[in-house]
Amino acid sequence: DIQMTQSPSSLSASVGDRVTITCRASQSISTYLNWYQHKPGKAPELLIYVTSSLQSGVPSRFSGSGSGTDFTLTISSLQPEDFATYYCQQSYIAPLTFGPGTKVDIK
Amino acid sequence: EMQLVESGGNLVQPGGSLRLSCAASGFTFSSYWMHWVRQTPGKGLVWVSRINTDGSVTTCADSVKGRFTISRDNSKNTLYLQMNSLRGEDAAVYYCVRSLTARAFDIWGQGTMVTVSS
Numbered sequence: 001d002i003q004m005t006q007s008p009s010s011l012s013a014s015v016g017d018r019v020t021i022t023c024r025a026s027q028s029i030s031t032y033l034n035w036y037q038h039k040p041g042k043a044p045e046l047l048i049y050v051t052s053s054l055q056s057g058v059p060s061r062f063s064g065s066g067s068g069t070d071f072t073l074t075i076s077s078l079q080p081e082d083f084a085t086y087y088c089q090q091s092y093i094a095p096l097t098f099g100p101g102t103k104v105d106i107k
Numbered sequence: 108e109m110q111l112v113e114s115g116g117n118l119v120q121p122g123g124s125l126r127l128s129c130a131a132s133g134f135t136f137s138s139y140w141m142h143w144v145r146q147t148p149g150k151g152l153v154w155v156s157r158i159n160t161d162g163s164v165t166t167c168a169d170s171v172k173g174r175f176t177i178s179r180d181n182s183k184n185t186l187y188l189q190m191n192s193l194r195g196e197d198a199a200v201y202y203c204v205r206s207l208t209a210r211a212f213d214i215w216g217q218g219t220m221v222t223v224s225s
Contacts, residue, residue, distance in 0.1 A: 087151065096157075
């Protein structure tokens with residue numbers, strides 16, 4: 001199975017900050033990497049698919065990059081509604097594994 | 108509006124069985140691969156199982172293989188997860204999920220909770 005890791009596991013940031021979250025796969029997954037936002041009590045939401053494609057309706061302050069084993073999610077200017085947990089997920093091969101999550105909270 | 112609504116979550120004893128259902132609406136259900144993803148309390152997301160558009164191909168995580176069965180009824184726009192021989196570690200919120208061609212999960216239900224306890 002492909003193992004996914006994320007760093008940091010949590011971070012504190014202020015509104016307006018630039019935030020970067022890193023995801024690493026245990027083997028190459030080409031660009032089959034997706035990012036989700038999850039808020040307590042709600043269903044996760046797809047933000048970015050195949051590394052850098054912005055899901056419809058997602059604000060342009062979210063962006064993704066990378067390939068192979070190393071990937072990044074960037075929030076260019078953190079907004080109040082962005083405080084949540086973010087998960088990466090590889091869709092290269094089953095089992096379709098998720099990273100452990102990065103919790104973004106208010107500084 | 109595209110929507111997935113899960114049902115069937117409940118309290119069940121270890122070794123028991125449960126069937127989850129997921130009703131789809133607002134899109135052509137039979138055109139999409141579907142999945143179940145679970146989240147255990149305080150932990151992250153774990154993919155459980157998937158099924159292709161006509162139900163002829165299914166895949167499960169090793170942790171549920173031989174115990175859980177995914178199926179679908181395209182005439183009813185409904186996805187199912189039959190869970191047998193339930194264990195404590197199966198306790199979770201179970202999400203029904205639609206996937207894009209790149210296997211990204213673009214539509215999620217609100218989840219249904221399964222509790223396994225004696």
